[in-house]
Amino acid sequence: MTDKKRVRIADIAEAAGVSTATVSRVINEKDGDIRISDETRNRVLEAIDRLGYERNLFSFALRAEKTGIIGAVNRNPSGLFMSNLAHEILREAHERDVEILMAATYSEETSAKAQISMLQGQLFDGFLLLGDMPNYHKMIEQLRKLDKPYVSVFGGTSALPPLVHVDERKGMKLALDHLTELGHHKIAFMGSPSWVGIGERLEAFEKYLHRKGIPLPSSYMCTMGDLAYAPESGQSFTKPSEHLLGAKHAQELMQLPDPPTAIFCATDGFAMQAIYGLSMLGISVPHDVSVVGYDGVPMTAYYNPPVTTVQTPIDQIAAEAIRLLLELIDSPDTANMNNRVILEPKLIVRKSTARPDC
Amino acid sequence: MTDKKRVRIADIAEAAGVSTATVSRVINEKDGDIRISDETRNRVLEAIDRLGYERNLFSFALRAEKTGIIGAVNRNPSGLFMSNLAHEILREAHERDVEILMAATYSEETSAKAQISMLQGQLFDGFLLLGDMPNYHKMIEQLRKLDKPYVSVFGGTSALPPLVHVDERKGMKLALDHLTELGHHKIAFMGSPSWVGIGERLEAFEKYLHRKGIPLPSSYMCTMGDLAYAPESGQSFTKPSEHLLGAKHAQELMQLPDPPTAIFCATDGFAMQAIYGLSMLGISVPHDVSVVGYDGVPMTAYYNPPVTTVQTPIDQIAAEAIRLLLELIDSPDTANMNNRVILEPKLIVRKSTARPDC
DNA sequence: CTGTTAGCGCGTTCAT
DNA sequence: ATGAACGCGCTAACAG
Numbered sequence: 156m157t158d159k160k161r162v163r164i165a166d167i168a169e170a171a172g173v174s175t176a177t178v179s180r181v182i183n184e185k186d187g188d189i190r191i192s193d194e195t196r197n198r199v200l201e202a203i204d205r206l207g208y209e210r211n212l213f214s215f216a217l218r219a220e221k222t223g224i225i226g227a228v229n230r231n232p233s234g235l236f237m238s239n240l241a242h243e244i245l246r247e248a249h250e251r252d253v254e255i256l257m258a259a260t261y262s263e264e265t266s267a268k269a270q271i272s273m274l275q276g277q278l279f280d281g282f283l284l285l286g287d288m289p290n291y292h293k294m295i296e297q298l299r300k301l302d303k304p305y306v307s308v309f310g311g312t313s314a315l316p317p318l319v320h321v322d323e324r325k326g327m328k329l330a331l332d333h334l335t336e337l338g339h340h341k342i343a344f345m346g347s348p349s350w351v352g353i354g355e356r357l358e359a360f361e362k363y364l365h366r367k368g369i370p371l372p373s374s375y376m377c378t379m380g381d382l383a384y385a386p387e388s389g390q391s392f393t394k395p396s397e398h399l400l401g402a403k404h405a406q407e408l409m410q411l412p413d414p415p416t417a418i419f420c421a422t423d424g425f426a427m428q429a430i431y432g433l434s435m436l437g438i439s440v441p442h443d444v445s446v447v448g449y450d451g452v453p454m455t456a457y458y459n460p461p462v463t464t465v466q467t468p469i470d471q472i473a474a475e476a477i478r479l480l481l482e483l484i485d486s487p488d489t490a491n492m493n494n495r496v497i498l499e500p501k502l503i504v505r506k507s508t509a510r511p512d513c
Numbered sequence: 514m515t516d517k518k519r520v521r522i523a524d525i526a527e528a529a530g531v532s533t534a535t536v537s538r539v540i541n542e543k544d545g546d547i548r549i550s551d552e553t554r555n556r557v558l559e560a561i562d563r564l565g566y567e568r569n570l571f572s573f574a575l576r577a578e579k580t581g582i583i584g585a586v587n588r589n590p591s592g593l594f595m596s597n598l599a600h601e602i603l604r605e606a607h608e609r610d611v612e613i614l615m616a617a618t619y620s621e622e623t624s625a626k627a628q629i630s631m632l633q634g635q636l637f638d639g640f641l642l643l644g645d646m647p648n649y650h651k652m653i654e655q656l657r658k659l660d661k662p663y664v665s666v667f668g669g670t671s672a673l674p675p676l677v678h679v680d681e682r683k684g685m686k687l688a689l690d691h692l693t694e695l696g697h698h699k700i701a702f703m704g705s706p707s708w709v710g711i712g713e714r715l716e717a718f719e720k721y722l723h724r725k726g727i728p729l730p731s732s733y734m735c736t737m738g739d740l741a742y743a744p745e746s747g748q749s750f751t752k753p754s755e756h757l758l759g760a761k762h763a764q765e766l767m768q769l770p771d772p773p774t775a776i777f778c779a780t781d782g783f784a785m786q787a788i789y790g791l792s793m794l795g796i797s798v799p800h801d802v803s804v805v806g807y808d809g810v811p812m813t814a815y816y817n818p819p820v821t822t823v824q825t826p827i828d829q830i831a832a833e834a835i836r837l838l839l840e841l842i843d844s845p846d847t848a849n850m851n852n853r854v855i856l857e858p859k860l861i862v863r864k865s866t867a868r869p870d871c
Numbered sequence: 872c873t874g875t876t877a878g879c880g881c882g883t884t885c886a887t
Numbered sequence: 888a889t890g891a892a893c894g895c896g897c898t899a900a901c902a903g
Contacts, residue, residue, distance in 0.1 A: 163896060174874045179898055190872060212635045213575040214896030217879050224632060241619050254632055257617045261599050272612070277570045278636075435793055521880060532890045537882055550888060572880035575895050 162208045170202040224254045225480060226279035230288045235424055235452045237286050243473040251477060276301050281484045283476055287311050287351040304483035308476045311351040317494040319476045323352055326465040326500035327359035330419060330447050333502055337510050339417040343375035343408050346421025353421045375415055377404040401425035402432025409438055416444060416511035423448035423455050426462050441509035451503060460506035471498050520564045528560040582612045583838060584637035588646045593782055593810045595644050601831040609835060634659050639842045641834055645669050645709040662841035666834045669709040675852040677834045681710055684823040684858035685717035688777060688805050691860055695868050697775040697803065701733035701766050704779025711779045733773055735762040759783040760790025767796055774802060774869035781806035781813050784820050799867035809861060818864035829856050
């Protein structure tokens with residue numbers, strides 16, 4: 156019903172005794188523009204405040220050919236990592252005073268065309284593509300066809316630029332240097348290579364061990380095939396066998412005739428599951444076995460024991476992604492469409508790792 | 514950039530040799546309107562198809578004072594249940610051909626005003642409020658002030674109408690009748706009353722047992738205080754002690770001097786965690802103890818053993834919620850703002866429950 | 872520094 | 888059954 160009519164720019168103009176154009180200028184004043192006298196501006200601002208003016212998005216968008224909104228889309232926002240990333244994006248957007256809408260697609264089947272439906276295509280000035288998405292490449296194709304700026308964030312190995320990512324190999328080197336310096340030579344791997352980034356971690360893991368001449372029995376490799384999604388959470392798995400897998404695998408690992416002295420978990424969630432599973436069997440971390448996680452999710456700091464992990468700089472990722480996208484939106488001509496921002500992870504040594512002999 | 518100009522209604526008009534008004538009529542033709550000759554309509558439709566016309570959302574919204582989009586918002590879309598609900602809402606919306614945008618707020622602190630920011634207030638013709646939300650009541654206040662239609666879906670006991678919910682007491686009766694008919698008299702409760710709906714389940718649980726004269730030792734009550742969110746997932750917990758809590762509590766329960774013969778879990782996730790935790794100790798379900806879950810998440814059907822659970826009819830919830838909201842949007846005068854649609858859960862007996870003596 | 876004017880693309884009278 | 892003309896609220900171009 157909306158019976159109270161909205162306040163328009165014309166109402167403000169009348170109240171302040173100026174023209175609509177002046178009001179518009181006051182509202183849209185950029186940093187450098189000082190073309191309005193302080194006195195007029197104040198009168199206008201006072202009127203805006205007093206009458207409670209709010210800009211009409213549609214008139215604005217119709218005229219300005221932009222909405223001022225950017226869309227952050229992800230397939231399924233579950234999971235420790237994605238959830239944190241989403242938070243960080245929102246926080247950063249708030250800080251930079253950009254409007255952002257966090258939209259989940261949830262769809263495995265829906266076509267890319269529907270996902271960036273006409274609606275959303277017009278709605279957003281640009282897209283942040285978060286994590287892996289079912290129709291990623293088709294979406295990119297659509298976005299390019301529409302000339303819509305986008306930035307892929309943590310989109311895995313097959314992501315197309317412009318993108319923001321972390322140096323997974325560097326992260327793996329950090330983790331494995333730490334373990335080998337501690338004296339570990341029997342290191343197991345746990346993670347599902349089908350998840351974003353994990354494939355790279357697995358590959359780097361194998362290469363590292365090979366290069367160092369450290370043997371890697373296949374029984375040490377807990378790669379879990381095609382899990383559905385939400386890796387870190389131990390949830391949303393489609394098959395029963397995938398439930399609490401981390402705990403189970405850790406237990407099996409330690410019941411091997413020649414068990415590892417360290418377990419590298421491709422995800423913090425798995426690391427915590429593993430520690431939990433081991434504690435049930437009375438196996439102590441790090442005394443009996445070292446465990447290292449990956450991602451640097453806040454919770455690892457408070458876990459028992461606190462988990463040694465490779466921290467992905469999600470705050471930087473969020474900041475860079477937004478910066479890049481704004482650049483693409485604001486100056487599409489000079490901006491580099493092939494930009495690849497690769498950020499450095501860092502190792503956080505806590506209490507879940509120790510020398511193998513102590 | 515956007516160098517290719519979008520095709521406008523005027524382009525279609527020209528191509529079809531008609532006026533823009535006619536094109537507009539063809540596009541917006543309501544069911545009852547048969548004011549266009551078939552021949553003209555076909556010419557117009559052909560042109561629309563050929564030129565690939567897509568309506569400009571902003572011109573439309575500016576003129577029609579509506580967008581045709583409804584917003585489904587939730588605080589944190591994690592968790593088996595919310596994730597399923599979101600899917601179901603999207604599916605139903607697709608079926609009814611309504612545009613819907615799934616938006617996550619993620620914010621614990623953000624003000625309600627910001628959450629329904631000016632932007633979103635204009636963007637959506639109506640809101641679906643999914644699950645519990647941090648600033649629920651402030652949001653409702655805002656929405657009412659804006660005269661924005663909304664429907665609360667699964668918003669817990671404090672939700673305001675119009676709302677769609679399930680009959681929690683009925684569900685509890687179903688579960689507990691089943692257990693008592695099987696011959697159980699030692700029944701434990703597991704769940705965090707701070708989550709949506711769980712408070713009601715807890716209350717109904719206690720009342721039921723009291724009415725039947727079944728004793729309820731406090732050691733049987735695993736109520737877990739203020740967990741963060743994402744109950745069913747075993748994830749996103751803020752405190753380490755909350756990780757995999759279901760498994761731990763089930764184990765403790767069975768190590769009591771006088772252990773229960775059945776465990777009611779307020780959530781399927783907990784039920785599965787419990788079964789898992791028990792299996793680690795060699796305690797068999799349902800042989801040694803019965804476990805019943807709640808929500809009827811698909812995965813329970815494939816768990817080992819398949820879990821007896823109370824199924825929340827999320828498909829009906831989604832359908833009713835959308836129906837109700839559309840009613841509110843389309844005929845705000847006749848629609849009942851105090852509508853409370855309460856749906857019936859149903860019991861699904863599977864393999865996790867049995868007689869206590871077998 | 873400020874006002875006037877002309878559309879952005881569409882739905883909708885009022886004509887015919 | 889169809890077309891011409893107007894205006895939704897706003898910003899940009901051009902005056903002054």
